[in-house]
Amino acid sequence: MRVKIGTSADFPADTLVTVSGENINLVAARVSGKIYAAYGLCPHLNLSLGRGKLEGSTLTCPWHGSQFDLTTGKNLDWVRGIGGARLPEWSRGLVALGKEPMPLTTYPVSEEAGEVFVEL
Numbered sequence: 001m002r003v004k005i006g007t008s009a010d011f012p013a014d015t016l017v018t019v020s021g022e023n024i025n026l027v028a029a030r031v032s033g034k035i036y037a038a039y040g041l042c043p044h045l046n047l048s049l050g051r052g053k054l055e056g057s058t059l060t061c062p063w064h065g066s067q068f069d070l071t072t073g074k075n076l077d078w079v080r081g082i083g084g085a086r087l088p089e090w091s092r093g094l095v096a097l098g099k100e101p102m103p104l105t106t107y108p109v110s111e112e113a114g115e116v117f118v119e120l
């Protein structure tokens with residue numbers, strides 16, 4: 001299903017944007033000129049990625065610091081801390097609550113004549 005999620009101006013460079021509405025919950029950003037989108041809840045505990053930190057293509061979850069490549073969805077690091085504070089390596093398994101590393105679910109994005117669409 002193809003859904004319009006905004007205009008090109010809604011996605012400035014290197015800025016994480018939350019897209020929500022009826023049956024849609026995404027985070028998206030323009031990275032190196034291209035817009036990428038992923039499901040808006042972290043695969044760790046299904047908490048919102050909307051206040052995540054974007055550095056290049058790396059998106060860091062604001063809750064427990066898992067990191068993902070927004071352009072591919074790949075998990076780069078899993079459960080690094082709590083609320084921005086780093087935890088010792090040995091305690092990561094406790095905070096992970098038994099969840100194994102998982103990627104983000106990503107969706108193809110296209111820009112046409114100044115409008116932005118995602119394929120869900």
Ligand code: FES
Nearest residue numbers: 042044061064066
């Ligand atoms: S909810 Fe994202 S790392 Fe825990």
